[in-house]
Amino acid sequence: MKTKQHKKPAGNPVKNDAGKSRLTPNKTSQKTESTRIATKPAVEKIRRTPAQIRSATTDNARSESRTPGRTAPAARGKSAPAKTPPGKMRQPTEKTKGFSAQDEAAKPRRTGTKLTRLLDLNVVATPMPGKTIKSRPAYASNSPTTQWLLYCRPGFEKDCAQEAVAHARAQRPVLAEQPDIITDSGYSTIILNEQSLNYSELIFARQLMQLHNTIAPLPERDRLTPLLLAINALPGKFGTLWLEVPDTNEGKTLSAFIRRFSPLLEEALRKQGKLVNDTPEANLPRLHIFFPDKSSALIASSNKYNSAASLMGIVRQSMPAEAPSRSTLKLAEAIEVFLDKSAQSRLLRSGMTAVDLGAAPGGWTWQMVKRGIRVTAVDNGDMKGVLAKNPMVEHLKEDGFKFTPRKSVDWLICDMVEKPGKVAELIGNWFVKGWCKHAIFNLKLPMKQRVTALDSALGGIRKQLNMEGINYKLIAKQLYHDREEITVFLSKIR
Numbered sequence: 001m002k003t004k005q006h007k008k009p010a011g012n013p014v015k016n017d018a019g020k021s022r023l024t025p026n027k028t029s030q031k032t033e034s035t036r037i038a039t040k041p042a043v044e045k046i047r048r049t050p051a052q053i054r055s056a057t058t059d060n061a062r063s064e065s066r067t068p069g070r071t072a073p074a075a076r077g078k079s080a081p082a083k084t085p086p087g088k089m090r091q092p093t094e095k096t097k098g099f100s101a102q103d104e105a106a107k108p109r110r111t112g113t114k115l116t117r118l119l120d121l122n123v124v125a126t127p128m129p130g131k132t133i134k135s136r137p138a139y140a141s142n143s144p145t146t147q148w149l150l151y152c153r154p155g156f157e158k159d160c161a162q163e164a165v166a167h168a169r170a171q172r173p174v175l176a177e178q179p180d181i182i183t184d185s186g187y188s189t190i191i192l193n194e195q196s197l198n199y200s201e202l203i204f205a206r207q208l209m210q211l212h213n214t215i216a217p218l219p220e221r222d223r224l225t226p227l228l229l230a231i232n233a234l235p236g237k238f239g240t241l242w243l244e245v246p247d248t249n250e251g252k253t254l255s256a257f258i259r260r261f262s263p264l265l266e267e268a269l270r271k272q273g274k275l276v277n278d279t280p281e282a283n284l285p286r287l288h289i290f291f292p293d294k295s296s297a298l299i300a301s302s303n304k305y306n307s308a309a310s311l312m313g314i315v316r317q318s319m320p321a322e323a324p325s326r327s328t329l330k331l332a333e334a335i336e337v338f339l340d341k342s343a344q345s346r347l348l349r350s351g352m353t354a355v356d357l358g359a360a361p362g363g364w365t366w367q368m369v370k371r372g373i374r375v376t377a378v379d380n381g382d383m384k385g386v387l388a389k390n391p392m393v394e395h396l397k398e399d400g401f402k403f404t405p406r407k408s409v410d411w412l413i414c415d416m417v418e419k420p421g422k423v424a425e426l427i428g429n430w431f432v433k434g435w436c437k438h439a440i441f442n443l444k445l446p447m448k449q450r451v452t453a454l455d456s457a458l459g460g461i462r463k464q465l466n467m468e469g470i471n472y473k474l475i476a477k478q479l480y481h482d483r484e485e486i487t488v489f490l491s492k493i494r
């Protein structure tokens with residue numbers, strides 16, 4: 001009987017479907033380990049059934065190869081589980097021949113799909129009150145990153161962030177991974193490298209601030225101490241303190257808390273010298289303390305020349321008793337936002353003329369009439385209230401898209417419910433044909449692809465005017481009194 005067994009058989013013992021052992025043939029014994037792994041028998045081993053793999057693993061526990069640096073399964077008293085990748089094993093190519101299974105296993109695996117790696121904006125559900133707001137860390141970068149806080153209308157967080165990121169990418173395409181977007185929160189945060197943002201160029205942002213710190217959770221019994229510590233760690237001083245909340249129903253419940261807490265924080269900051277009286281020469285930044293809820297606070301600052309000049313970025317208007325509809329608030333706010341006092345006195349003078357397309361029931365016409373401007377109101381509907389028989393109003397029951405003025409006017413105002421591209425083309429035609437000098441109009445937004453739709457509509461106006469060599473000024477904003485729309489100011493300039 002032979003006992004000499006120092007030579008191992010050329011093949012590996014496996015079991016077939018009948019449970020009998022057999023040897024997998026090798027083409028040659030002189031091949032290296034890496035070459036044997038890349039041959040056809042190795043592929044056949046991967047294709048075996050789970051039952052065959054389990055039985056073969058027990059027989060081969062001592063002889064199977066292991067990744068260097070790891071303890072053998074037998075040494076831990078456990079059998080190594082079979083690791084069979086789903087699907088078919090990739091056949092070796094000229095580039096991969098010569099690499100062993102250990103080399104392949106040592107390569108780092110890329111996680112996630114191509115879509116998840118390229119996705120810039122991620123929408124998550126609104127957190128429950130009191131939960132910590134977490135942001136994903138930015139990718140490692142040699143250049144410093146800056147986080148920005150933007151207020152917006154609730155429901156437009158994704159559009160606000162998408163627009164800001166697009167403006168940043170126009171300067172430098174590479175960006176850090178962006179924080180999660182909290183839907184219906186009334187604000188967005190973005191991370192930029194060396195890019196800058198111009199508040200006047202942003203449509204959906206009500207306010208633009210640099211975000212310095214986020215405190216969450218904020219102690220309920222002592223909110224003052226952690227805020228003071230975080231503010232004192234910031235460089236420089238501040239000229240104004242604004243405590244703000246989201247423009248949401250939940251944010252409105254914090255109004256009473258803000259009124260009580262604001263004097264306490266302001267007094268403490270003045271004692272510590274972080275809050276001082278501002279002067280035009282000093283041009284100190286504003287300090288914003290934003291409370292998404294009672295248990296968290298975002299500390300930010302803004303440059304008063306690159307931000308909104310009103311608390312929370314909202315220019316509120318009171319409803320006039322004589323106005324026939326609440327739509328009058330949109331035009332009143334637009335005039336305040338787009339025109340300073342000097343421009344208002346110069347461009348909205350008594351005796352000027354205007355055309356109001358889609359005028360009924362007369363909310364926008366009323367704003368012009370009260371400034372002494374004669375209005376041609378174009379709408380198939382009826383004018384209401386004091387405008388029904390006002391001598392300064394000429395009501396024409398016509399289609400606004402087909403109306404042609406008898407002579408040019410100073411102002412065109414338009415609040416018609418139609419696709420933004422169609423309204424934009426109409427406004428462009430009025431300027432190209434010289435029918436008006438200035439215009440304020442609304443563009444109704446679609447439910448999806450809002451930023452794309454606006455870029456197309458406003459881009460169409462610019463193209464029309466540029467082709468005719470017309471110099472103009474165009475500003476677009478989603479105002480506080482706007483809903484699913486934005487308001488645009490367009491004016492010819494010399």
